[in-house]
Amino acid sequence: MAEVFLTREEAEGDLPALCMCCGAAATTRVTRRFMLRDPEIGGPGVQFAEILAIQRIVALANVPRLSLPTYFCDRHRYYWHLRECLRWGGLAALLTLGFGGLAMAATIIFTTKTESHWPDGCLLFTLVLYMIAWLVPMSRLLRNTIRASRHGDGRILLQHVGAEYVAGLLAQRQP
Numbered sequence: 001m002a003e004v005f006l007t008r009e010e011a012e013g014d015l016p017a018l019c020m021c022c023g024a025a026a027t028t029r030v031t032r033r034f035m036l037r038d039p040e041i042g043g044p045g046v047q048f049a050e051i052l053a054i055q056r057i058v059a060l061a062n063v064p065r066l067s068l069p070t071y072f073c074d075r076h077r078y079y080w081h082l083r084e085c086l087r088w089g090g091l092a093a094l095l096t097l098g099f100g101g102l103a104m105a106a107t108i109i110f111t112t113k114t115e116s117h118w119p120d121g122c123l124l125f126t127l128v129l130y131m132i133a134w135l136v137p138m139s140r141l142l143r144n145t146i147r148a149s150r151h152g153d154g155r156i157l158l159q160h161v162g163a164e165y166v167a168g169l170l171a172q173r174q175p
């Protein structure tokens with residue numbers, strides 16, 4: 001994994017058609033909108049969860065973004081798909097598991113008229129296990145995902161790209 005500061009032309013989209021993972025000739029181009037900084041959630045003190053959620057949505061909407069072309073070779077062409085799948089697929093599976101498990105626990109409790117808490121205990125245990133199994137690889141993957149952010153001096157920093165890509169980018173700059 002490498003990082004590189006982009007020149008103004010590059011930040012405007014003039015990037016070489018090289019795979020951002022391995023530096024090979026690219027076959028796929030995907031335009032991505034990058035958040036140039038993390039959303040800032042201001043406001044004094046602790047507030048209600050609802051207000052925090054709204055603040056978060058507003059903060060997310062206010063984050064400056066930059067559209068950049070990203071390039072991938074045949075081998076890495078599913079780079080963004082993989083990440084979206086893991087994120088949204090994992091969330092969908094979590095909800096399915098949660099509601100499905102809840103329905104099952106309720107059915108068991110009603111049909112057997114049990115006073116014990118083992119059905120909800122099992123459900124909770126499964127959910128926690130699943131959360132760990134999903135969140136750990138996801139956060140690791142997202143931490144190492146290609147990102148562009150604005151530095152203090154206004155330059156755009158492209159991070160988590162392959163070293164071969166950076167070499168190719170620098171080679172393009174030579175007159």
Ligand SMILES: [Zn+2]
Pocket residue numbers: 019020021022023024072073074075076
């Ligand atoms: Zn590649």
